[in-house]
Amino acid sequence: MTIKKFMMVNRKAPYGTVYALESLEVVLIAAAFEQDVSLAFLDDGVYQLKKGHQTKGIEMKGFEKTYGALEDYDVTKLYVDQESLAARGLTADDLCVPVEIMSRAELGKRMEEQDVVLSF
Amino acid sequence: MTIKKFMMVNRKAPYGTVYALESLEVVLIAAAFEQDVSLAFLDDGVYQLKKGHQTKGIEMKGFEKTYGALEDYDVTKLYVDQESLAARGLTADDLCVPVEIMSRAELGKRMEEQDVVLSF
Amino acid sequence: MLNIVNKSPLDRGSLDACLQSAEPGAILLIEDGVYAATRGSAGEAKLKAAGGKFKLFALGPDMEARGIADRAMDGVTLVDYAGFVDLVAEYDTCQSWL
Amino acid sequence: MLNIVNKSPLDRGSLDACLQSAEPGAILLIEDGVYAATRGSAGEAKLKAAGGKFKLFALGPDMEARGIADRAMDGVTLVDYAGFVDLVAEYDTCQSWL
Amino acid sequence: MKFSILINEGPYTHQASDSAYQFAKSVLAKGHEIFRIFFYHDGVNNATRLTTPPQDDRNIVNRWSKLAEENKLDLVVCVAAAQRRGIVDEGEAKRNGKDATNLAPGFRISGLGQLIEAGIQSDRLVTFGD
Amino acid sequence: MKFSILINEGPYTHQASDSAYQFAKSVLAKGHEIFRIFFYHDGVNNATRLTTPPQDDRNIVNRWSKLAEENKLDLVVCVAAAQRRGIVDEGEAKRNGKDATNLAPGFRISGLGQLIEAGIQSDRLVTFGD
Numbered sequence: 091m092t093i094k095k096f097m098m099v100n101r102k103a104p105y106g107t108v109y110a111l112e113s114l115e116v117v118l119i120a121a122a123f124e125q126d127v128s129l130a131f132l133d134d135g136v137y138q139l140k141k142g143h144q145t146k147g148i149e150m151k152g153f154e155k156t157y158g159a160l161e162d163y164d165v166t167k168l169y170v171d172q173e174s175l176a177a178r179g180l181t182a183d184d185l186c187v188p189v190e191i192m193s194r195a196e197l198g199k200r201m202e203e204q205d206v207v208l209s210f
Numbered sequence: 211m212t213i214k215k216f217m218m219v220n221r222k223a224p225y226g227t228v229y230a231l232e233s234l235e236v237v238l239i240a241a242a243f244e245q246d247v248s249l250a251f252l253d254d255g256v257y258q259l260k261k262g263h264q265t266k267g268i269e270m271k272g273f274e275k276t277y278g279a280l281e282d283y284d285v286t287k288l289y290v291d292q293e294s295l296a297a298r299g300l301t302a303d304d305l306c307v308p309v310e311i312m313s314r315a316e317l318g319k320r321m322e323e324q325d326v327v328l329s330f
Numbered sequence: 331m332l333n334i335v336n337k338s339p340l341d342r343g344s345l346d347a348c349l350q351s352a353e354p355g356a357i358l359l360i361e362d363g364v365y366a367a368t369r370g371s372a373g374e375a376k377l378k379a380a381g382g383k384f385k386l387f388a389l390g391p392d393m394e395a396r397g398i399a400d401r402a403m404d405g406v407t408l409v410d411y412a413g414f415v416d417l418v419a420e421y422d423t424c425q426s427w428l
Numbered sequence: 429m430l431n432i433v434n435k436s437p438l439d440r441g442s443l444d445a446c447l448q449s450a451e452p453g454a455i456l457l458i459e460d461g462v463y464a465a466t467r468g469s470a471g472e473a474k475l476k477a478a479g480g481k482f483k484l485f486a487l488g489p490d491m492e493a494r495g496i497a498d499r500a501m502d503g504v505t506l507v508d509y510a511g512f513v514d515l516v517a518e519y520d521t522c523q524s525w526l
Numbered sequence: 527m528k529f530s531i532l533i534n535e536g537p538y539t540h541q542a543s544d545s546a547y548q549f550a551k552s553v554l555a556k557g558h559e560i561f562r563i564f565f566y567h568d569g570v571n572n573a574t575r576l577t578t579p580p581q582d583d584r585n586i587v588n589r590w591s592k593l594a595e596e597n598k599l600d601l602v603v604c605v606a607a608a609q610r611r612g613i614v615d616e617g618e619a620k621r622n623g624k625d626a627t628n629l630a631p632g633f634r635i636s637g638l639g640q641l642i643e644a645g646i647q648s649d650r651l652v653t654f655g656d
Numbered sequence: 657m658k659f660s661i662l663i664n665e666g667p668y669t670h671q672a673s674d675s676a677y678q679f680a681k682s683v684l685a686k687g688h689e690i691f692r693i694f695f696y697h698d699g700v701n702n703a704t705r706l707t708t709p710p711q712d713d714r715n716i717v718n719r720w721s722k723l724a725e726e727n728k729l730d731l732v733v734c735v736a737a738a739q740r741r742g743i744v745d746e747g748e749a750k751r752n753g754k755d756a757t758n759l760a761p762g763f764r765i766s767g768l769g770q771l772i773e774a775g776i777q778s779d780r781l782v783t784f785g786d
Contacts, residue, residue, distance in 0.1 A: 091776070092776050094775060094776055096772070096775060101341075101445060101525075101526070103338055103341075103362045103365065103396070104395075104396065105361075105362075105392075105396060106338070106361045106362030106541050107362075107539060107540055107541070108539050108540075108697065109697065112696065112697055112737065115736065115768060116696075116768055116771065116772070119767070119768040119769055119771070119772050120772050120775075123769065123772045123773070125772065125775075125776070132449065133340065133441055134340060134341050134362070134365070137338075137365065140397045141397055142397030142398075142400075143397045144394040144395060144397070144399075145394075145395040146394075147391025147392075147410070148392060148394075148541070148544060148545075148548065149548070150395065150541075150584065151582060152395070171449075173448075177340060177372045178365070178370075178371045178372070179368055179369055179370025179371040179401070194449045195449070197449055198449040198450050198451050201429065201449065201451070201523065202429055202450075202451040202453075204521055206521070206781050207429075207521060207523040208662070208775075208783060209523065209524050209525065209526045209783060210526065210664070210697075210785075211646070212646050212647075214645060216642070219425065221343075221344070221347060221427075221428070221439075222439070223436055223439075223463065223494070224493075224494065225459075225490075225494060225671060226436070226670070226671050227460075227669060227671070228668050228669050228670075229567065232566065232607065235606065235638055236566075236638055236641065236642070239637070239639055239641070239642050240642050242639070243639065243643070245645075245646070252347065252351065253343055253438065253439060254436050254460070254463070257436075257463065257494060260494060260495045260496065261495055262495030262498075263493060263495045264492040264497070267488065267490075268489045268493045268671070268674060268675075269674065269678070269714050270493065270674060270713075271710075271712060297469065298438070298466070298468075298470070299466055299467055299468025299469040299472070299499070314350050314351045315351070318353050319353060321351070321352065321353070321425060322331055322352075322355075325645075326423070326645040327331075327423060327425040328645075328651075329425060329426050329428045329653060329655070330428065330534070334653075336541075336542075336545070340441065341441045342439060342440060342441075343438065343439045343440075361541045361545060362541075391548070412552045412555065412556060414552065415552045415553050415558070418650050419527050419650065423650075424652055426653040426654065428655045428656060434671075434672075434675070434784075458675060459675060489678070508682075509679055509681070509682040510685065512679055512682065513679065513686050513688070514686075516659070516780050517657050517688070517780065521780075522781075522782055524782070524783040526786060536701075537740070537741065538741065539697060568666065568669045571701065571741065571742070574741075575742070576742035576743070576754050577741060577742040578739040578740075578742075578752040579739065579740050580739075583740075587742070606710075609707065609708040609710075610668045610707060610708075610713075611666070611667065611668065611704075611707060612701070612704035612705070612706035612707040612708075612758060613706070614706045618708075622708040624705075624706050626756040626757060627756060628742060628758055
């Protein structure tokens with residue numbers, strides 16, 4: 091099968107909208123199709139990776155664990171924008187999974203290399 | 211019937227979302243119930259009043275004329291934020307109906323006087 | 331007036347709009363709006379710049395869901411949904427800055 | 429890359445995100461994104477600050493619908509839906525900054 | 527105190543309907559009255575009985591139906607918004623020649639006047655949306 | 657050239673579905689091929705045949721059905737998103753014990769793999785959303 095470079099661009103916070111959750115579903119399917127999958131987190135998207143989600147009080151299903159499970163699907167390219175973290179008072183220690191932190195410009199270069207960019 | 215002060219707060223541009231149109235429907239019904247209705251336009255909401263809508267190219271129904279018809283329903287309190295106009299390069303001459311232009315602070319005072327504030 | 335803000339302060343203009351327009355009163359942050367109340371964020375700076383004009387509240391369950399309940403900035407009071415109801419009852423009117 | 433922006437530059441962060449991140453290429457403004465291309469607006473200032481990094485396009489039908497087709501800033505090319513298709517075909521990939 | 531609630535977004539995509547539900551439960555728990563809950567814009571999509579969310583997720587529509595039944599709540603769906611989005615009861619199906627209905631139990635379809643009336647009759651009207 | 661289109665928002669509330677429709681028409685008019693149009697998130701709400709928009713407004717659902725019929729387009733609705741939001745065909749109704757269906761002509765319900773396949777098989781994938 092043709093292998094293409096798919097990037098999922100995540101710019102939205104979790105729980106306020108469903109996009110973070112439904113974008114993860116796309117990631118898992120793309121991985122099942124053995125595509126070259128990467129995830130970019132910038133702007134409010136970096137909040138998706140903030141560890142310690144406790145969703146009982148809002149009666150929604152938490153999906154923090156899914157980020158940790160991505161490695162089992164050979165999805166290991168998680169790129170996070172440094173500036174977006176800083177503007178939100180976050181550092182690498184706050185994130186629930188290991189990621190590659192880079193500048194916006196570097197993230198833009200990775201975007202440019204893709205065959206398909208999906209934004210949620 | 212009890213008469214209450216209803217204010218519809220419009221902060222979204224027209225056509226990109228349906229809120230501007232569906233908020234007008236609420237205004238007309240509130241007027242039919244003989245309530246004390248006012249409309250506030252601030253931020254991108256001021257774009258709703260930009261004259262010269264030509265919606266043929268996007269095949270959507272234009273509703274610029276509805277603002278002009280509000281007077282027939284005795285809805286005459288249209289308040290527009292001066293700063294929002296300025297940031298968008300607009301002046302009173304650009305608007306499709308006569309309005310009262312005021313500062314954000316003045317607009318905030320009008321909000322404070324309301325019984326019911328509906329935002330779209 | 332109780333002002334209810336449900337959007338992230340860095341993605342949307344609704345918190346700015348509220349801070350710039352509303353008369354002194356209270357602000358309750360809910361949903362993605364709670365990010366404004368996190369220490370060290372650009373949202374916190376916006377809230378602090380408003381000085382003491384508004385009493386600040388944030389919905390605890392929304393902060394917990396997002397893993398930021400332990401990051402609440404000074405000067406903001408966390409409430410649960412019952413507290414949300416009390417706030418709506420306490421102020422004569424409320425406005426959701428959508 | 430063809431960057432497609434469909435949000436107003438004063439309400440949402442998507443144009444800023446695109447301008448700060450994307451490699452040199454093109455930007456096509458559609459839907460409420462077209463407001464960025466109006467003369468005298470804060471959106472125009474953002475686009476001008478990007479210098480010549482991006483070729484700028486805006487969807488004419490969306491500008492007409494909003495009554496701003498005669499307000500297009502210098503340096504932006506108006507296209508119709510057929511031109512939209514041509515732009516997508518011309519660039520290897522496209523990204524919608526939602 | 528008498529509350530009404532306006533919900534402008536559908537289930538699952540935005541948190542609005544979730545927040546409104548938790549708020550409504552607490553209003554009742556506090557001993558207040560809920561005069562009406564009005565569904566407008568995409569909010570009308572909360573009123574379809576055809577959803578089948580994942581078993582480990584909340585069922586937003588059923589939750590509203592149950593809350594309405596247990597507390598005799600008045601859940602009103604805006605007719606114009608419902609027509610645009612395909613929310614249909616028996617009467618609407620007949621009037622508009624539709625071959626199926628999807629309105630969930632506990633909801634009724636009516637006009638925007640019901641929203642204005644809620645604003646007039648209630649001490650507080652709280653909006654949840656996007 | 658082979659195009660696919662992803663639509664993330666429902667009809668009427670956001671312009672996404674309108675823009676995607678105008679874009680799709682122009683793709684075809686230019687002599688390109690449309691491999692697939694995929695409806696995800698609230699986009700699945702474009703696929704209900706129960707809408708009755710005002711007579712002087714465009715009928716978004718019918719427009720898609722007609723375009724699909726005339727051009728043999730493959731309109732695919734994500735099954736997981738459809739289940740959450742109440743978009744149902746005969747098969748789904750049977751599987752999930754629903755007493756009605758609402759899927760419009762020209763649409764079919766299938767998995768997310770259809771979106772990835774569209775990305776692989778098409779030269780361009782264009783997203784319309786909020």
